[in-house]
Amino acid sequence: MKFSKPSKIQEKALPLLLADPPQNLIAQSQSGTGKTAAFVLAMLTRVDASKPYPQILCLSPTFDLAQQTGKVLQQMAQYFPEIKMKYAVRGSRVFQHRLSNEKVTEHILIGTAGTTLDWAVKYRVFDPKLINMFVLDEGDVMIDTQGQQDQTIRLHRLLRTDCQNVLFSATYSEEVMSFANKIISDPNIIRLRRSEESLDNIKQYYVWCTAGDEGKYTALTNIYGVLTIGQCIVFCRTRKSAIWLAGKMNKDGHAVALLTGQSNVEQRIAVLNRFREGSERLLITTNLCARGIDIDQVTLVVNYDIPVDVNHEPDCETYLHRIGRSGRFGKSGLAINFVDSQKAYDNLMSIQNHFKRVISELDTDDPDEIEKLQN
Template sequence: KSFRELGLKSSIVEALAGPVGWLRPSQIQGAVLRMLKDGTKKNIVAQAAFGSGKTGMFGLAMLNEVDEKLNALQCVCIAPARELATQIYKEITNIAQMTGIRCFLAVRGCGKATKAQPPHIIIGTPGTIRGKLKKFRGKTEVESRSVKMLVLDEADEMLKEGNLSAHTLDCAKQLPHGHRTILVSATFPEETDSKGNPVELDENEKRILRFMNQVARNPIVVRLVKKEDLSQLNVPKYHIECKDVQDKLDFIPDLYDLQTNVGQSIVFCNTRRALPLVAKHLTDNSFDVSILHGGLTESERDNVVSEFKKGKTKMLIATDVIAKGFNVPEVSVVVNFDIPLTKDRRPNRENYLHRVGRAGRFGRNGLAINLIDPTQRGILEAIEAPLKKKSQPLPRDDLDPLEKVLMHVKKKT
């Protein structure tokens, strides 16, 4: 199918065919946009693999929903992190460039929306959007009575217990009755596996499903991938056993030396404290790296992301603040310096899959490398237990096999 056949406005189709350069809809774009064209009024839960065009799907859905003659906010899109919200905003404004649709980025430090010409679409993080929509002394910065569509990107992350969840639910309550909600992620909790067998859910997964039902009652579910199948995508996974944390730190410069011939990489750590330790072992060897975590100021975070996306640094060392939805086409390698854990120190399969999904985007190839010490071997095994493709071992003291794997990725990319 072409974009024109999906009932999109001519100005959007022209932008896609021209400056945006999208030739045809992806599978998730075709599936959801076709439903909207056919007139469904139901809420939608859309689950598809990393790099499958989910942002384009809900971006096109919102842009097509907007009535440009109506001088009012009509669509709200919420994402869990500043970097992801900014990325979504840039993609949607690019698609909207041949329309008269106004978009507003609502993240901390963004300033105020114009009351005379309010945005048609607001994109941002839960707390900031909540502040824009909520009444203060009887007034709101942005009036929400005309909102027709709410999109939650990486919805499972935002509906976990905590401030993100509370602010997201509060945003939904500010919107008029009858608006449509679209929930988007690659890793929604699933009550059955690919064979239809029941899956035992933990308390956090049960809580997410309850919250999903609160914000999107009786939805149509479009599931193009099961979580257990995400491991079969074009990102082979390997693990290297190290003696301890110091041994991991000693190995990182060797890895940097090899991977820079392939492309850019992201090294994920579980805590902010680990980031400068990893960075120091690289800068001491005259390697340029960037550090990103939620404790940086807004301008610092923006600058780090901008520099990395421009290719000024080859390696980004980060916490899970960018594990979900962060897209840099040149990222070929993801390194888990720490195997991800939940807040209560249990294996975190969702974050593991999202981290790995930062490599090999947009049909490219990539790989993931897990650095494990004796305390983390069992954690990795627990995470990968239900996955169809598990990580393969590579030797710690012989770099030749690792170099061959990396060069294989380079050839394919």
């Protein structure tokens, strides 16, 4: 796992996660600080491998994040081969259990809320009353998203009252914190000061793109042509923009990958694996990859569109999650924001003021200025 010493969040969270008797926890931690390893280690310690049924339930907001958590668990559990894990996600096979009245025998379930709820209530392949640790990764999304919020509440009501409850996320709004406190009794809370939320190891810039999509495309290709980068993720606001950009870059001879909400599970796995392996250096996506996707080689994030919420107001949380794809585990990272209107500029300045971190202007028509970013 390449850990030589615990990170700040691991130092604070692990004593609480491993306490006996178990303690509930709501914890905020920046992306790339080892929070997944912290709660996975705690999950492993709560398993009695002699009992062949699910004892740990870990929910993620997306299939991709569930799979990533599973990979961390597999790495950490290699010294505990008796502990078994199963994905409770769309496409996982449980029907053979349902038809034969068999139960899931793996000790740890990692999945999404909807599928896991079906397994518990509809198919009854595991008993929620036997769960002794319930983990919500990216808990603010799980709770703040209608649908997932309802499914999470229903699952939580099926658990024992003495089940250990843990929520982890890079960000928590006051509204979400209020709700979390309602479903998690007597929690310990680890929360960052606002000045600590923005990632100090990530340099942040903005580029004026006055010619709309064509201006943004020119800026992106200028950056891509000058910078010697490991890998880059470009975030677009809409699927239409992402598809247009990927098509144009491919047409012009750039090897890029595309990942949107339309991609099925198999396509998403294939795209992310190819990107991790370096087959493509640039991944164009929507907010699908904004949270938790951990690819060490990513050194540059481009916000093709400044993130906004449903009311078109600046979305500081999504911004933090996006730029957190670079600068993982304290490494240096780079975030470049494309601004194509006064409204987009105002939104970005609101984000700058929120995190109290300067976002400097960059001239992408000047190769020398771009090259200086690598120093």
